[in-house]
Amino acid sequence: MTSMPATDGGEENEFHAKYTVINDQLIRSCIQLKQIEHDDGTDQESKTMRALKLKRDTMDFALIEHLSFSFKKKLDLSFNKITKIEGLKGLKNLKYLSLFSNDIEKIEGMEDLMELKSFSIAKNKIKEKSSIQYLRMFPRLGMVTLYDNPVCEERDFRNMVLAFLRNLKFLDYRLIEEEEVQTAKERFHNELLKVSDNEEQYAQNQEEDEKKLLEEQLLAKANIAGIDDLFDEMFECEADETIKIFNYCTADIIEKYRTKFTDKKDEFKMEMINSSRNKDNELEELYSTLQKSQYETNSSSKTLIKEFEKKKKEIISNVKEMTAESEEEDLHQLDLLDRELDILAEKLIEVEVNQSEAFWEVIEEFLPNYREMDCTSKIQNFFKKLKKIEDKYSIELKDRLMDQVTTIAEDTNEKVKDILEDKDQLFTLVQRSKEAHKEIIGQKELKLIQNEKDRMLFTVEKTKKDEHERNRSRISEIWTFVERVKEEIEETRKFIISPEEYYED
Known part of the structure; x- marks a missing residue:
């Protein structure tokens, strides 16, 4: 069926x-x-x-x-x-x-x-x-x-x-x-084959897109977002537009430059990614240490509170059941409970002060180690190497173009001829290209350095701020607890002195 x-x-x-x-x-x-x-x-x-x-x-x-x-x-x-x-x-x-x-x-x-x-x-x-x-x-x-x-x-x-x-x-x-x-x-065999082929291609594209996205996220986290596009940005600048007409004789020089550039860039990427992971490990170790310390402190505070709550419950229960011989004895028991509450508050505050001091000791030990992981010097060294490679490329480019001046063929493009026949114009083109490339390199360097400083400052300040807020919150919790218990004690005292008024309320 x-x-x-x-x-x-x-x-x-x-x-x-x-x-x-x-x-x-x-x-x-x-x-x-x-x-x-x-x-x-x-x-x-x-x-x-x-x-x-x-x-x-x-x-x-x-x-x-x-x-x-x-x-x-x-x-x-x-x-x-x-x-x-x-x-x-x-x-x-x-x-x-x-x-x-x-x-x-x-x-x-x-x-x-x-x-x-x-x-x-x-x-x-x-x-x-x-x-x-x-x-x-x-x-x-x-x-x-x-x-x-x-x-x-x-x-x-x-x-x-x-x-x-x-x-x-x-x-x-x-x-x-x-x-x-x-x-x-x-x-529908034929239709399914066609659909399956399309789906396979789509799945492959999706996988490639996901890999690209993960790579971009990794580079952004390591403060090197866009570093893979830097070389192309340099050669797409306006100053290189005229230089492109000489590709017939300069392509090998540019490719050589790209290879050297890529080698240095890949080394730099690995350095920055490893530094990023080290920073993460350092932060994880810090948070783990703080959490462990906080857990121990919380356990100690909970034990104190639990012992007090047990005594408070017993005293208030006895008072309300009128087990004492006199009203004065009940009130005396509540006064003792009130004093014990003050002592408990002092102990909880002391525990929190010790906790905060221990936290700050850990944080103060962490900060110098973390600051040493600042990658500013790595960034500066990398871009210094790029500028040197750019200088060598510029010299090779000028020499190659000068060689063309002495061997201008009859079928050479008229625009190329005009430039080759004017050495001043030729030198100006090479110089403009070099300056444009170095400006792009310099802008990227400044951006990465500023990002590095901002990130380091943010992490340091956030770590301090988190501890300030945790401490403030904990102190507030303690006083809220104390006020609540004092109100309970006062209500019980009111019950002893004038039970009629207590029940009316």
């Missing part, structure tokens, strides 16, 4: 709305505050309420007003007269989406829904087969409902769906047999 999954409540009960596009307002309408009370489903009103319950997630929207809807796993937008699929960006965790009975003509706008498992778009106006092929991108899609769309009337429609949607288990609530899938794939 063919098994069938349960249908959505939204597809069983029409729920008309004025919305025509999917937006935050429409998604909000699918979230409500109150749980619908349990019913036995015997009367029509109860059935309607149960249907609405299926359409709504029970959640207070006010709690998530300023958050994205990325947490959503189910979304039912059936019977809403929607004409276009849009507004679903960011719903990365959505697994179940129903657009049943709308006015949608094309399946689109769902690129972020990579976790989608169940999709219903039956009773719409889907016409093109391309909409079905669009669903192929969802790797976990196991259930699709498509009936009552114009595209369903297309010849071999069902076979196309089975062939293109790889992990489909149910189509229009019917379990798909493996034999059906194999038959469908055979019928």
